[in-house]
Amino acid sequence: MITQSLHCPDCQGIDIVNNGKTRQRKQRYQCREQPCNGRTFILDYAYPGQSKKIKEQIVDMPINGSRIRDTARVLHLSTSTVIKELKKSKLNYNK
Ligand SMILES: [Zn+2]
Known part of the structure; x- marks a missing residue:
């Protein structure tokens, strides 16, 4: 579990888990809220x-x-x- 307060960029949900790293070594997260259904996202976009x-x-x-x-x-x-x-x-x- 992530202790810091994270919000899914799509559904604003807070049921977020770590989901490994991207090739650019950015932290990837997975949203477990129903609307997203396991969608992954990265908070730290390059642009x-x-x-x-x-x-x-x-x-x-x-x-x-x-x-x-x-x-x-x-x-x-x-x-x-x-x-x-x-x-x-x-x-x-x-x-
Ligand atoms: Zn979501």
């Missing part, structure tokens, strides 16, 4: 833009110039990261 949750937040934002800057500021990302994620998500929608 904030890699986080699934943040990507979802970016995608949820309306697409226009001032919104992109607001999004970047709120999520502590560069505008180029936000624009990159928006473009990626648009590509996915077109599939």
Whole structure:
């Protein structure tokens, strides 16, 4: 068991167990809460833009110039990261 207070990035649950290390030697965790059903995650992302949750937040934002800057500021990302994620998500929608 982990003694520090950890929250699952997806369901915010606290039933989290250690699940080994990644190749980059980052601690991997497994969420045992029902919604996640054993999903693993890493808290220490190399780049904030890699986080699934943040990507979802970016995608949820309306697409226009001032919104992109607001999004970047709120999520502590560069505008180029936000624009990159928006473009990626648009590509996915077109599939
Ligand atoms: Zn979870």
